[in-house]
Amino acid sequence: MELRADAAHGFTQGFRAMVPLWLGVVPFALAYAVLARDVGLSLVETQALSVLVFAGSAQFTAVGLFGTGAAAAEIVSTTFLLNVRHVLYGLSLGRQIPLRGWRRTTAAYFLTDEAFGVVAAREERTFSFLLGAELSLFVTWNLATLGGALVGSAITDPAEIGLDLIFPLAFLALLVPLVRTRVELVVAVASGVLAYALSEGLPGGLPVLVTGVAGSLLGALLTRGRPDDLHLEDAAREVA
Amino acid sequence: MTFWLTVAGMLAVTFGSRYAGLALQTELPDFWVRFLHFVPIAVFAALVTPSLEGDFGEGEIRAAGAGIATIVAWRTRNLGLAIGAGMLAFWALRWVT
Numbered sequence: 112m113e114l115r116a117d118a119a120h121g122f123t124q125g126f127r128a129m130v131p132l133w134l135g136v137v138p139f140a141l142a143y144a145v146l147a148r149d150v151g152l153s154l155v156e157t158q159a160l161s162v163l164v165f166a167g168s169a170q171f172t173a174v175g176l177f178g179t180g181a182a183a184a185e186i187v188s189t190t191f192l193l194n195v196r197h198v199l200y201g202l203s204l205g206r207q208i209p210l211r212g213w214r215r216t217t218a219a220y221f222l223t224d225e226a227f228g229v230v231a232a233r234e235e236r237t238f239s240f241l242l243g244a245e246l247s248l249f250v251t252w253n254l255a256t257l258g259g260a261l262v263g264s265a266i267t268d269p270a271e272i273g274l275d276l277i278f279p280l281a282f283l284a285l286l287v288p289l290v291r292t293r294v295e296l297v298v299a300v301a302s303g304v305l306a307y308a309l310s311e312g313l314p315g316g317l318p319v320l321v322t323g324v325a326g327s328l329l330g331a332l333l334t335r336g337r338p339d340d341l342h343l344e345d346a347a348r349e350v351a
Numbered sequence: 352m353t354f355w356l357t358v359a360g361m362l363a364v365t366f367g368s369r370y371a372g373l374a375l376q377t378e379l380p381d382f383w384v385r386f387l388h389f390v391p392i393a394v395f396a397a398l399v400t401p402s403l404e405g406d407f408g409e410g411e412i413r414a415a416g417a418g419i420a421t422i423v424a425w426r427t428r429n430l431g432l433a434i435g436a437g438m439l440a441f442w443a444l445r446w447v448t
Contacts, residue, residue: 191365222369228391280437284434285430323393
């Protein structure tokens, strides 16, 4: 059990660790909100998706599907495909930070790619750090959603000035410190190539899910009988 | 009403996925421990490549920006510096080409 002062410190540390990612989140959320208003969602509906679903790629995809008049079942199925990868994050986090009761529910509600990435790259693995990182992104995502929804169609596509490049750069910067062994390099390169090939034919988040499973299987197979090749505790290093 | 039903469904499958992993606190066999070790590596790599090219035929200078970001991330392990250096390199190359 953490002491209250330690918990407050951990929360602040987690909140701050996400600040560099705000640069990527803000244009992403602005673009989502503009797109949502463009297909006819109200201000409340646009904001509700960011508060209740809080999953950028799924929100983007859902809004695109709303625009084409897709059925509810189709949108929900696509959302599941996009977000089931969070099971993998939860399994990984659950091993590092045992959570029960309201802590588990809260940590699950706000879990994202980015929060998982920052926590996985840190040695400080506490509930308060995780929650700080999660809420840092939630607050930023929702404020930027509100801003984008209010400004609406006045914002031009952020991709035109290249701000969408921040997303691959951010995940690259999270990836690089994790690659310390030859097998890890092989898995990273193979996964990048596979995801690129799959993204030509599969919708949004599916290449990530398939590659996440395939790349991890490859790594596990290549390290069979070679436990010394892994730095399980220190492979995930501080990035921020 | 259809909108809110859709949102309820999206919430259910998203929260369900996020909760399920955290709730399954089992002792995993060695193979799956090694599997999970590689999950962030595989997933982060998968999030990089499909969005690297962009939609405006600027794949080469975006890749150059990513190269700079990789070097800075490798040398400094600083996320903000790596992103900033990559974006600046991209904008500079865009300016001169």
